[in-house]
Amino acid sequence: MKQKSACKSIRSVNQQNNCKVRKMSRNKTEQKDNSNRKIRNFPKPAAIAIFWGLGLILALVLVNHHNPLADQVTERMKKVSGCVLITFTCIIYTIYYERIMTIPVELWQSRKLIWKLAKNDFKKRYAGSYLGIVWAMAQPVVTVVMYWIVFDKVFDTRSQLVASGIEVPYVLYLTAGLVPWFYFSEAITQGTMALVEYNYLVKKVVFNISILPIIKVIAATFIHIFFVVVLLLVSIGYGYYPNIYTLQLIYYSFCMFMLVLGMSYFTCALVVFIRDLQQIINIALQIGMWATPILWSIEMLTDNMKTLFKLNPLVYIVNGYRSAIYEKVWFWEHFYSSTYFWIFTISLFCIGTLIFRKMRVHFADVL
Secondary structure (H helix, E strand, C coil), rough: CHHHHHHHHHHHHHHHHHHHHHHHHHHHHHCCCCHHHHHCCHHHHHHHHHHHHHHHHHHHHHCCCCCCCCCHHHHHHHHHHHHHHHHHHEEEEEEECHHHHEEEEEHHHHHHHHHHHHHHEEEEHCCCCCCCCCCHHHHHHHHHHHHHHHHHHHHHHHHHHHHCCCCCHHHHHHHHHHHHHHHHHHHHHHHHCCCHHHHHHHHCCCCCCCHHHHHHHHHHHHHHHHHHHHHHHHHHCCCCCHHHHHEEEEEHHHHHHHHHHHHHHHHHHHHCCCCCCCHHHHHHHHHHHCCCCCCCCCHHHCCHHHHHHHHHHHHHHHHHHHHHHHHHCHHHCCCHHHHHHHHHHHHHHHHHHHHHHHHHHHHHCCC
Protein backbone atom coordinates (compact mmCIF):
# COMPACT_ATOMS: atom_id res chain seq x y z
CA MET A 1 0.00 0.00 0.00
CA LYS A 2 2.83 2.37 0.88
CA GLN A 3 4.52 1.63 -2.44
CA LYS A 4 1.29 2.28 -4.32
CA SER A 5 0.69 5.58 -2.52
CA ALA A 6 4.29 6.60 -3.16
CA CYS A 7 3.91 5.79 -6.85
CA LYS A 8 0.71 7.80 -7.01
CA SER A 9 2.35 10.80 -5.38
CA ILE A 10 5.29 10.57 -7.78
CA ARG A 11 2.89 10.39 -10.73
CA SER A 12 0.96 13.39 -9.45
CA VAL A 13 4.15 15.40 -9.05
CA ASN A 14 5.28 14.44 -12.55
CA GLN A 15 1.90 15.37 -13.95
CA GLN A 16 2.05 18.75 -12.22
CA ASN A 17 5.54 19.36 -13.59
CA ASN A 18 4.46 18.36 -17.07
CA CYS A 19 1.50 20.70 -16.82
CA LYS A 20 3.79 23.56 -15.78
CA VAL A 21 6.15 22.86 -18.68
CA ARG A 22 3.22 22.71 -21.10
CA LYS A 23 1.87 26.00 -19.77
CA MET A 24 5.27 27.64 -20.05
CA SER A 25 5.77 26.37 -23.59
CA ARG A 26 2.23 27.44 -24.46
CA ASN A 27 2.92 30.93 -23.12
CA LYS A 28 6.11 31.11 -25.14
CA THR A 29 4.26 29.99 -28.27
CA GLU A 30 1.58 32.61 -27.63
CA GLN A 31 4.23 35.31 -27.27
CA LYS A 32 5.80 34.28 -30.56
CA ASP A 33 2.37 34.21 -32.22
CA ASN A 34 1.59 37.68 -30.89
CA SER A 35 4.87 39.08 -32.22
CA ASN A 36 4.35 37.37 -35.58
CA ARG A 37 0.77 38.66 -35.65
CA LYS A 38 1.98 42.22 -35.06
CA ILE A 39 4.43 41.85 -37.93
CA ARG A 40 1.65 40.57 -40.17
CA ASN A 41 -0.64 43.48 -39.21
CA PHE A 42 1.53 45.68 -41.42
CA PRO A 43 1.43 44.26 -44.95
CA LYS A 44 4.69 42.66 -45.95
CA PRO A 45 4.61 43.93 -49.58
CA ALA A 46 4.06 47.49 -48.33
CA ALA A 47 6.96 47.28 -45.86
CA ILE A 48 9.29 45.88 -48.49
CA ALA A 49 8.14 48.49 -51.04
CA ILE A 50 8.84 51.30 -48.55
CA PHE A 51 12.29 49.89 -47.79
CA TRP A 52 13.14 49.59 -51.49
CA GLY A 53 11.76 53.09 -52.09
CA LEU A 54 14.00 54.56 -49.40
CA GLY A 55 16.94 52.63 -50.82
CA LEU A 56 16.19 53.93 -54.33
CA ILE A 57 15.96 57.53 -53.08
CA LEU A 58 19.26 57.16 -51.23
CA ALA A 59 20.90 55.63 -54.32
CA LEU A 60 19.68 58.49 -56.53
CA VAL A 61 20.95 61.09 -54.06
CA LEU A 62 24.25 59.24 -53.89
CA VAL A 63 24.65 59.07 -57.67
CA ASN A 64 23.70 62.73 -58.20
CA HIS A 65 25.91 64.05 -55.41
CA HIS A 66 28.99 65.82 -56.74
CA ASN A 67 31.99 67.22 -54.92
CA PRO A 68 34.13 69.28 -57.34
CA LEU A 69 37.09 69.21 -54.94
CA ALA A 70 37.20 65.42 -54.66
CA ASP A 71 39.13 63.04 -56.90
CA GLN A 72 36.69 61.88 -59.58
CA VAL A 73 37.97 58.29 -59.66
CA THR A 74 37.62 57.96 -55.90
CA GLU A 75 34.19 59.59 -55.98
CA ARG A 76 33.02 57.20 -58.70
CA MET A 77 34.26 54.24 -56.67
CA LYS A 78 32.34 55.49 -53.62
CA LYS A 79 29.15 55.79 -55.66
CA VAL A 80 29.46 52.27 -57.08
CA SER A 81 30.28 50.78 -53.67
CA GLY A 82 27.36 52.62 -52.07
CA CYS A 83 24.87 51.42 -54.68
CA VAL A 84 26.10 47.82 -54.30
CA LEU A 85 25.69 47.99 -50.51
CA ILE A 86 22.20 49.50 -50.84
CA THR A 87 21.12 46.77 -53.26
CA PHE A 88 22.58 44.04 -51.04
CA THR A 89 20.77 45.40 -47.96
CA CYS A 90 17.44 45.62 -49.79
CA ILE A 91 17.77 42.05 -51.08
CA ILE A 92 18.58 40.70 -47.60
CA TYR A 93 15.62 42.63 -46.15
CA THR A 94 13.27 41.26 -48.82
CA ILE A 95 14.31 37.62 -48.42
CA TYR A 96 14.43 37.57 -44.62
CA TYR A 97 11.78 40.18 -43.82
CA GLU A 98 9.91 38.28 -41.10
CA ARG A 99 13.09 37.00 -39.47
CA ILE A 100 14.68 40.45 -39.44
CA MET A 101 11.58 42.18 -38.04
CA THR A 102 10.97 39.64 -35.27
CA ILE A 103 13.68 40.93 -32.91
CA PRO A 104 12.87 44.67 -33.33
CA VAL A 105 9.22 43.86 -32.54
CA GLU A 106 10.25 41.83 -29.47
CA LEU A 107 12.46 44.67 -28.26
CA TRP A 108 9.63 47.16 -28.62
CA GLN A 109 7.21 44.88 -26.74
CA SER A 110 9.70 44.44 -23.89
CA ARG A 111 10.88 48.07 -23.71
CA LYS A 112 9.81 48.55 -20.04
CA LEU A 113 11.49 45.33 -18.95
CA ILE A 114 14.63 46.24 -20.91
CA TRP A 115 14.89 49.61 -19.14
CA LYS A 116 14.40 48.04 -15.71
CA LEU A 117 16.96 45.25 -16.30
CA ALA A 118 19.49 47.69 -17.78
CA LYS A 119 19.37 49.83 -14.61
CA ASN A 120 19.69 46.72 -12.44
CA ASP A 121 22.64 45.49 -14.51
CA PHE A 122 24.39 48.83 -14.13
CA LYS A 123 23.87 48.86 -10.35
CA LYS A 124 24.82 45.19 -9.93
CA ARG A 125 28.13 45.61 -11.77
CA TYR A 126 29.63 47.73 -8.99
CA ALA A 127 27.65 46.43 -6.03
CA GLY A 128 29.74 45.38 -3.03
CA SER A 129 32.66 47.76 -3.63
CA TYR A 130 33.20 50.78 -1.37
CA LEU A 131 33.55 53.31 -4.19
CA GLY A 132 30.94 51.67 -6.42
CA ILE A 133 30.37 53.53 -9.68
CA VAL A 134 33.55 55.59 -9.16
CA TRP A 135 35.55 52.62 -10.45
CA ALA A 136 33.69 52.83 -13.76
CA MET A 137 34.99 56.36 -14.19
CA ALA A 138 38.47 55.98 -12.68
CA GLN A 139 40.16 53.76 -15.27
CA PRO A 140 39.13 55.76 -18.38
CA VAL A 141 40.08 59.07 -16.71
CA VAL A 142 43.50 57.67 -15.76
CA THR A 143 43.90 56.41 -19.34
CA VAL A 144 43.18 59.88 -20.79
CA VAL A 145 45.66 61.53 -18.40
CA MET A 146 48.34 58.92 -19.16
CA TYR A 147 47.99 59.29 -22.95
CA TRP A 148 47.98 63.07 -22.62
CA ILE A 149 51.24 63.08 -20.64
CA VAL A 150 53.00 60.57 -22.91
CA PHE A 151 51.90 61.84 -26.33
CA ASP A 152 51.58 65.56 -25.63
CA LYS A 153 54.20 66.34 -23.03
CA VAL A 154 56.83 63.69 -23.86
CA PHE A 155 56.51 63.08 -27.63
CA ASP A 156 54.98 66.48 -28.50
CA THR A 157 52.30 65.01 -30.78
CA ARG A 158 50.56 68.40 -30.84
CA SER A 159 53.19 69.76 -33.23
CA GLN A 160 52.33 66.98 -35.70
CA LEU A 161 48.62 67.84 -35.41
CA VAL A 162 49.34 71.51 -36.06
CA ALA A 163 51.34 70.49 -39.13
CA SER A 164 48.29 68.60 -40.43
CA GLY A 165 46.03 71.61 -39.88
CA ILE A 166 44.58 70.81 -36.43
CA GLU A 167 45.19 73.57 -33.90
CA VAL A 168 43.03 72.53 -30.94
CA PRO A 169 44.63 71.56 -27.59
CA TYR A 170 45.80 67.96 -27.72
CA VAL A 171 44.00 66.96 -24.52
CA LEU A 172 40.69 68.08 -26.08
CA TYR A 173 41.49 66.29 -29.33
CA LEU A 174 42.42 63.15 -27.37
CA THR A 175 39.38 63.21 -25.07
CA ALA A 176 36.99 63.67 -28.01
CA GLY A 177 38.44 60.52 -29.56
CA LEU A 178 38.67 58.40 -26.43
CA VAL A 179 35.12 59.04 -25.16
CA PRO A 180 33.38 57.22 -28.06
CA TRP A 181 36.09 54.55 -28.02
CA PHE A 182 35.48 53.80 -24.32
CA TYR A 183 31.77 53.47 -25.11
CA PHE A 184 32.44 51.08 -27.97
CA SER A 185 34.90 48.85 -26.10
CA GLU A 186 32.70 48.66 -22.98
CA ALA A 187 29.49 47.97 -24.92
CA ILE A 188 30.92 45.34 -27.27
CA THR A 189 32.73 43.52 -24.44
CA GLN A 190 29.64 43.40 -22.23
CA GLY A 191 27.24 42.74 -25.11
CA THR A 192 29.30 39.79 -26.35
CA MET A 193 29.08 38.06 -22.96
CA ALA A 194 25.39 38.86 -22.36
CA LEU A 195 24.11 35.32 -22.96
CA VAL A 196 26.95 33.69 -21.03
CA GLU A 197 26.49 35.98 -18.03
CA TYR A 198 22.71 35.57 -17.98
CA ASN A 199 22.77 31.86 -18.80
CA TYR A 200 20.20 31.15 -16.07
CA LEU A 201 17.72 33.32 -17.97
CA VAL A 202 18.59 31.70 -21.29
CA LYS A 203 17.56 28.33 -19.85
CA LYS A 204 14.12 29.59 -18.88
CA VAL A 205 11.40 28.59 -21.30
CA VAL A 206 9.35 31.79 -21.19
CA PHE A 207 12.11 34.42 -21.02
CA ASN A 208 12.74 36.44 -24.17
CA ILE A 209 16.54 36.21 -24.51
CA SER A 210 16.67 38.61 -27.46
CA ILE A 211 16.58 41.53 -24.99
CA LEU A 212 19.84 40.54 -23.22
CA PRO A 213 22.34 42.18 -25.63
CA ILE A 214 20.50 45.51 -25.65
CA ILE A 215 20.41 45.49 -21.84
CA LYS A 216 24.21 45.43 -21.76
CA VAL A 217 24.51 48.15 -24.40
CA ILE A 218 22.11 50.44 -22.51
CA ALA A 219 24.01 49.82 -19.26
CA ALA A 220 27.22 50.93 -21.03
CA THR A 221 25.37 54.03 -22.26
CA PHE A 222 24.90 55.22 -18.67
CA ILE A 223 28.67 55.42 -18.22
CA HIS A 224 29.04 57.05 -21.62
CA ILE A 225 26.71 59.88 -20.59
CA PHE A 226 29.08 60.71 -17.72
CA PHE A 227 32.06 60.87 -20.07
CA VAL A 228 30.19 63.09 -22.51
CA VAL A 229 29.72 65.50 -19.60
CA VAL A 230 33.47 65.28 -18.86
CA LEU A 231 34.21 65.98 -22.53
CA LEU A 232 32.00 69.08 -22.45
CA LEU A 233 33.73 70.31 -19.29
CA VAL A 234 37.16 69.85 -20.93
CA SER A 235 36.00 71.75 -24.02
CA ILE A 236 34.60 74.59 -21.88
CA GLY A 237 37.88 74.72 -19.96
CA TYR A 238 39.72 75.41 -23.24
CA GLY A 239 37.20 77.98 -24.45
CA TYR A 240 35.08 75.80 -26.76
CA TYR A 241 31.59 76.42 -25.39
CA PRO A 242 28.56 74.28 -26.33
CA ASN A 243 26.54 75.50 -29.31
CA ILE A 244 23.98 74.16 -31.74
CA TYR A 245 26.60 71.87 -33.32
CA THR A 246 27.10 70.19 -29.92
CA LEU A 247 23.64 68.63 -30.25
CA GLN A 248 25.22 66.27 -32.78
CA LEU A 249 26.70 64.36 -29.84
CA ILE A 250 23.22 62.83 -29.46
CA TYR A 251 23.25 61.75 -33.10
CA TYR A 252 26.75 60.26 -32.98
CA SER A 253 25.98 58.50 -29.68
CA PHE A 254 22.95 56.95 -31.38
CA CYS A 255 25.18 55.91 -34.29
CA MET A 256 27.50 54.13 -31.87
CA PHE A 257 24.53 52.54 -30.09
CA MET A 258 23.15 51.04 -33.31
CA LEU A 259 26.56 49.91 -34.54
CA VAL A 260 27.51 48.13 -31.33
CA LEU A 261 24.02 46.63 -30.95
CA GLY A 262 24.22 44.97 -34.36
CA MET A 263 27.71 43.69 -33.57
CA SER A 264 26.59 42.41 -30.15
CA TYR A 265 23.82 40.23 -31.62
CA PHE A 266 26.39 38.70 -33.94
CA THR A 267 29.17 38.17 -31.36
CA CYS A 268 26.99 37.06 -28.42
CA ALA A 269 25.46 34.32 -30.58
CA LEU A 270 28.87 33.03 -31.70
CA VAL A 271 30.60 33.22 -28.30
CA VAL A 272 28.16 30.64 -26.90
CA PHE A 273 29.68 28.07 -29.26
CA ILE A 274 33.18 29.57 -29.63
CA ARG A 275 34.37 30.82 -26.23
CA ASP A 276 37.72 31.86 -27.72
CA LEU A 277 35.88 34.68 -29.47
CA GLN A 278 36.04 36.74 -26.28
CA GLN A 279 39.84 36.72 -26.34
CA ILE A 280 39.85 37.45 -30.07
CA ILE A 281 37.66 40.52 -29.46
CA ASN A 282 39.99 41.76 -26.72
CA ILE A 283 42.94 41.54 -29.13
CA ALA A 284 40.90 43.18 -31.90
CA LEU A 285 40.08 46.07 -29.55
CA GLN A 286 43.77 46.65 -28.90
CA ILE A 287 44.49 46.72 -32.63
CA GLY A 288 41.36 48.74 -33.38
CA MET A 289 42.35 51.55 -31.05
CA TRP A 290 45.49 52.19 -33.08
CA ALA A 291 43.66 51.65 -36.38
CA THR A 292 41.23 54.41 -35.42
CA PRO A 293 42.48 58.04 -35.46
CA ILE A 294 42.20 58.58 -31.71
CA LEU A 295 45.79 59.35 -30.73
CA TRP A 296 46.71 60.52 -34.21
CA SER A 297 45.03 62.40 -37.06
CA ILE A 298 43.78 60.83 -40.26
CA GLU A 299 44.96 63.96 -42.09
CA MET A 300 48.51 62.66 -41.68
CA LEU A 301 47.78 59.89 -44.22
CA THR A 302 47.84 59.92 -48.00
CA ASP A 303 44.54 59.99 -49.91
CA ASN A 304 44.63 56.26 -50.67
CA MET A 305 45.35 55.41 -47.03
CA LYS A 306 42.55 57.73 -45.90
CA THR A 307 40.06 55.85 -48.05
CA LEU A 308 41.23 52.52 -46.61
CA PHE A 309 41.05 53.66 -42.98
CA LYS A 310 37.63 55.25 -43.47
CA LEU A 311 36.21 51.78 -44.11
CA ASN A 312 36.39 51.46 -40.33
CA PRO A 313 32.95 52.80 -39.21
CA LEU A 314 34.43 54.05 -35.95
CA VAL A 315 36.40 56.67 -37.91
CA TYR A 316 33.09 58.31 -38.83
CA ILE A 317 31.94 58.42 -35.19
CA VAL A 318 35.25 59.58 -33.69
CA ASN A 319 35.59 62.36 -36.25
CA GLY A 320 31.93 63.18 -35.65
CA TYR A 321 32.50 63.77 -31.95
CA ARG A 322 35.30 66.17 -32.81
CA SER A 323 33.12 67.93 -35.38
CA ALA A 324 30.41 68.40 -32.74
CA ILE A 325 32.82 69.80 -30.15
CA TYR A 326 35.11 72.21 -31.97
CA GLU A 327 34.95 71.91 -35.77
CA LYS A 328 31.38 73.23 -36.20
CA VAL A 329 30.57 70.88 -39.06
CA TRP A 330 27.19 69.17 -39.59
CA PHE A 331 27.13 65.42 -40.13
CA TRP A 332 25.41 65.68 -43.52
CA GLU A 333 28.35 67.65 -44.84
CA HIS A 334 30.27 64.35 -44.75
CA PHE A 335 27.81 62.89 -47.24
CA TYR A 336 29.68 59.77 -48.38
CA SER A 337 30.84 58.89 -44.88
CA SER A 338 27.31 59.22 -43.44
CA THR A 339 25.81 57.16 -46.27
CA TYR A 340 28.42 54.43 -45.97
CA PHE A 341 28.08 54.27 -42.18
CA TRP A 342 24.32 53.77 -42.17
CA ILE A 343 24.32 51.25 -45.01
CA PHE A 344 27.03 49.30 -43.19
CA THR A 345 25.25 49.51 -39.81
CA ILE A 346 21.83 48.49 -41.13
CA SER A 347 23.38 45.56 -43.04
CA LEU A 348 25.30 44.50 -39.94
CA PHE A 349 22.18 44.69 -37.77
CA CYS A 350 20.19 42.58 -40.25
CA ILE A 351 22.91 39.94 -40.47
CA GLY A 352 23.48 39.94 -36.70
CA THR A 353 19.79 39.47 -35.84
CA LEU A 354 19.42 36.72 -38.47
CA ILE A 355 22.35 34.77 -37.01
CA PHE A 356 21.08 35.32 -33.46
CA ARG A 357 17.58 34.15 -34.35
CA LYS A 358 18.85 31.07 -36.17
CA MET A 359 21.14 29.97 -33.33
CA ARG A 360 19.05 30.79 -30.25
CA VAL A 361 17.20 27.47 -30.27
CA HIS A 362 20.55 25.86 -29.34
CA PHE A 363 21.68 28.36 -26.68
CA ALA A 364 20.04 26.61 -23.72
CA ASP A 365 21.49 23.23 -24.71
CA VAL A 366 25.05 24.55 -25.00
CA LEU A 367 24.96 26.74 -21.90
